[in-house]
Amino acid sequence: MPALSQTTLTQMRKALVLQRDGKPARARPIYEKILKQEPDNAEAANLLGLCFLEQGFAKRALPLFERAVRLAPLEERYRVNLLDGLDRLGDDGAQLAATETALAELPSPTPDLLHRRAGLLRKTGRFAEALAAYDAAARAAPENTEILVEFGQTLILAGKHEEAERILRFVLSAEPTHRLAILSLADALNQLDRAPEALEVLRITADRFAVGRDAGYHLSLANAHWGCGAYRAALAETDEAIRLGLTSVDARLLRGKALYHLGRFAEAAAELEQALALDPQRHDAAMTLGLALLSQGDLARGWTLAERRVEARLKGLITRRFTRPTWRGEALTGKTLMIWDDQGIGDVLRSASMFEELAERADRLIVECHPKVVPLLARNFPQIEVRQRRHEGANALFSSEDFDCQCAFGALPAQLRPDIASFPERPATLTADPVRVAELRKRAPLDGTRPLIGLSWTSGNRTGQRARSYLALADLLPLLSIPDAEFVLLDYTDRSAEIAALQEKASITLHRWDDLDLFDDLETAAALTACMDLVISANTSVADMSGALGVLTWRFGPVTGTILLGQEAPPWAPSTRYLRLDPEQPAAAAVPRLEADLRNWLATRA
Numbered sequence: 001m002p003a004l005s006q007t008t009l010t011q012m013r014k015a016l017v018l019q020r021d022g023k024p025a026r027a028r029p030i031y032e033k034i035l036k037q038e039p040d041n042a043e044a045a046n047l048l049g050l051c052f053l054e055q056g057f058a059k060r061a062l063p064l065f066e067r068a069v070r071l072a073p074l075e076e077r078y079r080v081n082l083l084d085g086l087d088r089l090g091d092d093g094a095q096l097a098a099t100e101t102a103l104a105e106l107p108s109p110t111p112d113l114l115h116r117r118a119g120l121l122r123k124t125g126r127f128a129e130a131l132a133a134y135d136a137a138a139r140a141a142p143e144n145t146e147i148l149v150e151f152g153q154t155l156i157l158a159g160k161h162e163e164a165e166r167i168l169r170f171v172l173s174a175e176p177t178h179r180l181a182i183l184s185l186a187d188a189l190n191q192l193d194r195a196p197e198a199l200e201v202l203r204i205t206a207d208r209f210a211v212g213r214d215a216g217y218h219l220s221l222a223n224a225h226w227g228c229g230a231y232r233a234a235l236a237e238t239d240e241a242i243r244l245g246l247t248s249v250d251a252r253l254l255r256g257k258a259l260y261h262l263g264r265f266a267e268a269a270a271e272l273e274q275a276l277a278l279d280p281q282r283h284d285a286a287m288t289l290g291l292a293l294l295s296q297g298d299l300a301r302g303w304t305l306a307e308r309r310v311e312a313r314l315k316g317l318i319t320r321r322f323t324r325p326t327w328r329g330e331a332l333t334g335k336t337l338m339i340w341d342d343q344g345i346g347d348v349l350r351s352a353s354m355f356e357e358l359a360e361r362a363d364r365l366i367v368e369c370h371p372k373v374v375p376l377l378a379r380n381f382p383q384i385e386v387r388q389r390r391h392e393g394a395n396a397l398f399s400s401e402d403f404d405c406q407c408a409f410g411a412l413p414a415q416l417r418p419d420i421a422s423f424p425e426r427p428a429t430l431t432a433d434p435v436r437v438a439e440l441r442k443r444a445p446l447d448g449t450r451p452l453i454g455l456s457w458t459s460g461n462r463t464g465q466r467a468r469s470y471l472a473l474a475d476l477l478p479l480l481s482i483p484d485a486e487f488v489l490l491d492y493t494d495r496s497a498e499i500a501a502l503q504e505k506a507s508i509t510l511h512r513w514d515d516l517d518l519f520d521d522l523e524t525a526a527a528l529t530a531c532m533d534l535v536i537s538a539n540t541s542v543a544d545m546s547g548a549l550g551v552l553t554w555r556f557g558p559v560t561g562t563i564l565l566g567q568e569a570p571p572w573a574p575s576t577r578y579l580r581l582d583p584e585q586p587a588a589a590a591v592p593r594l595e596a597d598l599r600n601w602l603a604t605r606a
Helices: 006-020 024-037 042-054 058-071 076-088 092-105 111-123 127-140 145-157 161-174 179-191 195-204 215-227 231-243 249-261 265-278 283-295 299-309 345-361 371-380 409-416 434-440 464-469 473-480 496-503 522-530 541-549 587-605
Strands: 336-340 364-369 385-388 405-408 452-456 486-489 534-538 553-557 576-580
Touching (some): 006 024, 024 042, 111 145, 127 145, 145 161, 179 195, 179 215, 195 215, 215 231, 265 283, 336 345, 336 409, 345 371, 371 522, 452 473, 473 587, 522 541, 534 541, 541 576, 553 587
Parallel strands (some): 336 364, 364 385, 452 486, 534 553
């Protein structure tokens, strides 16, 4: 840009003073006059663009910023102002493209520009690229804690919670009072199923917050309480956050989840409706609303909303990619349908109750599932092709999609079980191998006449809230002390240490056989379960197995009881009675009732 005349400099200084005094409307004519006389004056174009931007006319500002950039491409200020204009218009794509161009064309871009690119990549959901961008920005400005905190928050969004924890703790070692670092660290710990630690972090840093006014702090506390299973406390803290003015989707969603886990399903649904209205794209809110509706027996709408678990990336959900379309309930005459397991073994066992119906509709039905379930299902459904789950890319890679359409097990109920009346009235879905049952019946005490009680009190996964729904073996001592029955271990994981520890303190007998593999050999697990007169089980696949076999089952679990669908007993398994645990009490509080019911049941049999 050529040197400016003294007259031009004087006029620009005058306009700049007006602009800095908050009078952009009076500065604009001066800049416009200068540009008319000197079209190549990049600074005048830039400052006039700022006047329009300050007055809320972003569309009029953009051409001026673009003109300034063309005239002085190495001036970063002009590019930053262009980005601000695009930001005002909400055009994240154009803003990101302009940022990429600036970084490519400027010889030494500032850390602020690197930071801006990282933030835009994060905002547009490109988390992998955002993480690399934040890494570059942090290296360029290692003293900038704001970049590091955002880096940590993006790691949380990308599911890299351990790395997020390390970065956020580093920030807090330098700035112990950094509000967002504290709240983000608590979030990371919650995501790692370490809610008690999150709660402790918030408690010991409470003096760093204006607790009576900080809605974000109360929402973070609510999250930690919810992760600990203290749903009433979570509800109280969420209400406080909302009272302080926080009416975000996150606040409504958390309130809805707390109500749902307290068993207040109608209130939960109303709250979650509000959350979804605020942001229809919040798949986690839609999924939870679906669960709340299912808990009230509204299956038609509940299944549809609950299926947004896929977009919500529900933890533990298996996803696969196919070129063949998803089955949506259309006619299957002359077609091959392939259905596949998308969650755990228990879900497979429940889904088996729909196989015969599908086999009747389709010309050919293929079931793909975990290899250890294949023998059990193949024997029970000889008319169906049962095979082990393939790698998600194998079918497409080898052009071996030998089916016309496909559907995950979890999506089947929306098509086959639109209401409670659509559940068939049959006592069992599966049968155990009679040969294996006969072989097991030769073992004591399976060969005797005393009632056989199968037990499973916990799960291999006791992380987070799940732990509140399980027992320790010691909790069952009142049942194990009843002399009129034989107790058999049905748990599929190794419980020998826990059993040995209890046997050192009390004289109990819990029958188990080291040569039986109840984890991988489901045919044997089914045969042993079929030998039982009664199964008492936590909310695990042990109860799903006994229910599918039609064995009398007492199943205890959270008040939500997603298998109940608004009923007192799960319609999937008519032989199962479900005991809802009080969400405000430890699971062991249900043991006296189990003991009393067992004594009454034994007395009736006698």
